[in-house]
Amino acid sequence: MPRWALPILLLLFAPAVAAGPVHEYRLDNGLRVLVKEDHRAPVVVSQVWYKVGSGDEHGGITGISHALEHMMFQGTAKHPAGEFSRIVAANGGRENAFTGRDYTAYFQLLAKDRLPVSFELESDRMRNLSLKEADFRKEIRVVMEERRLRTEDNPQALTYERFNAAAFVSSPYHHPVIGWMDDLRNLKVGDLRAWYRRWYAPDNATLVVVGDVDPQAVVRLAKRWFGPLPAGRPVHSKPRRELGPRGLRRVTVRAPAELPYLLMGYQVPVLRTVRDVREAYALEVLAGILDGGSGARLASRLVRGEQVAASASAGYDLYARRTDLFLLNATPARGHGVAELERALRREVRRLREQPVTAAELERVKAQVVARRVFEQDSVFYQAMQLGRVVTAGLDPRVLDEYVDRIRAVTPARIQAVARRYLIPERLTIAVLDPLPVQGRPPRTAPVHGAGALR
């Protein structure tokens, strides 16, 4: 969840960063620093990644990582509320932050000579956040508005939330990144203070800098600003592994909507949790076979061929920290129902189990991966984002360099093997959005504040 404005696409299952070398350092206090040079334009992106996200939260305080992300803009003793954003703006910068299941990250995009501005501000709020009661009371209202905007009034997002809650039983991926509304209502600033003290420290963070910079100079600057910060106490997350699958689960979500919607997820390992990494890359390619380009199977067979879907997509997050889902989602075409759509999608999955993919299909996926590796270098932000994500998930940044070779090594047999092992009904959760009328009735009395989430 970015802190303001329209959502940034969180680049799920979008692979691979450029081949340029990544310079890696660690300060004495444990802060990891990754620097990558890109001299195409006189700009720099600076990102601070904390290894804490909704996946570290327990029941009752869900959404606290994201709420804290909002509070990170509410000031320190040295830079009172609003000052941070004003300084970045006055330096021609753009800034924002985002929270996911595995991370909370903050960034500035700046002309290259302004990098010190980023480091001074980020190092200050890494340890010295004010977290005042009045600021929190106001900001948590903003967070609840964000939840209403993204989820409460968005039937597909509501469906996705219930879907995750059913698909993940013991894993913290069970609850939404933004948190349950009831937990948001009951968060206290004291909860956030404890969360901040626990997770926000140089030894739980990675600084990523990509742009028109000299790595040695960046490290000197990082030492100057972040070096004096004390290390935190080591934090240990409990593993909270997801239970083994015990058969198909179904969820129906009734909400005001114009269209039905179907979500299917198979429990699958990711790069970090898989025993044989080749399986994770095979799942990545499998997502491409289904949805890598307009010529891939979902578009060509379900949208254009059978015309049972108005839209359909597949996704896999190779770099998640925990065991995750291989996702399929689709909206039925006119005159077709979700039951028919489900049958069509499951037929496609069965086909992957029963027949090897063709050489031509596999070559197309690989060609796209190779080309994308070039295209990605057009964005310094994207390059930094990939580095921050893999490192924060506990992976070696070199996995990004390996990516193309790993994809190239995937064979039809391997794809079929992972489909047989993982894309099976035993591991499947299905959620269906069942539309209610959207117009409703005008309220007879003024709505009760805080009851907004009720339907």
Place this chain on the structure above:
Amino acid sequence: MKAMSARALARAVLTLGLLLWALPGRAMPPVQHWTLANGVRVYFVRAPQLPMVDLRVVFDAGSARDGGHAGLARLTNTLLADGAGDLNADRIATRFDALGAQFGSGASRDMAWVSLRSLSGAGPLGEASGLVARILTAPRFTAADFRRERGRMRVAVKEREQSLGDVAGRAFYRALYRGHPYASPPGGTARSLAALTRTEVRRFHRRYYVGRNAVMAIVGALDRRGAQALAQRVAGALPAGAPAPELPPVRDPAAPHSVEIHRASTQTHVRVGTVGMRRGDSDYFPLYVGNHVLGGSGLVSRLSREIRERRGLSYSVYSYFLPMRRRGPFLMGLQTRNGHTREAVGLLRTELQRFVADGPTDKELRAAKENLIGGFPLRIDSNADIVEYLAMIGFYRLPLDYLQTFPDRVRAVTRTQIRDAFRRRIDPRRLVTVIVGGGASAPESR
């Protein structure tokens, strides 16, 4: 550690930075421009660092050309890649995929476009650009493709109907542009789509996808000769045709106007605005810089400070001008929980009145300029950014040095110019207000 205060630091670095930016040197390479024999105007920037090419062909063929058949421009645009020459949709798609090339297309109110991102090697670029040429000049528009894509657009209409923000946006255009082509929703309506025919699509393509109605932008690892060959290959075979006729001028709203649409929702979406400005408008820079202060600069804008940062009323609150061929809208928007709608609408109106009456303070104007000028390198730091700017410069016939002179034009704006421009252009007594959600007063009859 003793640190310079951030304010002092900001000031120190800024002074230095402005000096650097005033010097030539790291500026964007110049825009090269030529015209093909059939009238296509080409704009090219050389970017040799990465082995890739971005290409965008833009036609004056947006929904403003729907001619009463809402959705026609978008349907035509969508169908282009569904079959061309002897290739069907699958063949086209799998060829692009096999080349690693990324093809895209779209249609808004003013423009319809196709885009290509490809590796710059002669093999992939040659084949991918040949496909684009076929898509533009020889689309098939088969009956089966037509029915399917029209059906998908009808589903998309329903999907947008689920988004309160989309509902509010469409209602705003409908209310502001009554009778003008800009009132027509680019995605069409359930009824207008049902009435569209394949003949209309063919006719639309023949009329508007022509050389004298087209602009091409190219950015990438090519020299001038390579770019010329590419442009010729992609669009040289388009018939010359004729430019689209002038759109009718936009009239200012005669009186304030409110639209309320009730929905079963927890939040209410609000849009408040009026007619704004054209691309290339003589008031562009005062209005643009002024709006940056009012609601165009994220959290530090006035609207965000008052409505989000002080009161916690909304997650996203903003204002913008959308300059178009004819005068596009000026609008302010937010979403808030149902019970706070009136308060939020009141705040938007009050802030606008105050801004139109007094303009920005010196301090606010300085901050806006620092942000816009200091942030200028970020606007053109990728090929993806530059190709979009080129297409815009070409389409709206902005000066070729538009980007190079942008910082100076911003720097030259004064408080007086901003106040004067807002007073002449924005009348807070004649605003269009759209309210959608649980906080709206009455159900809409649909």
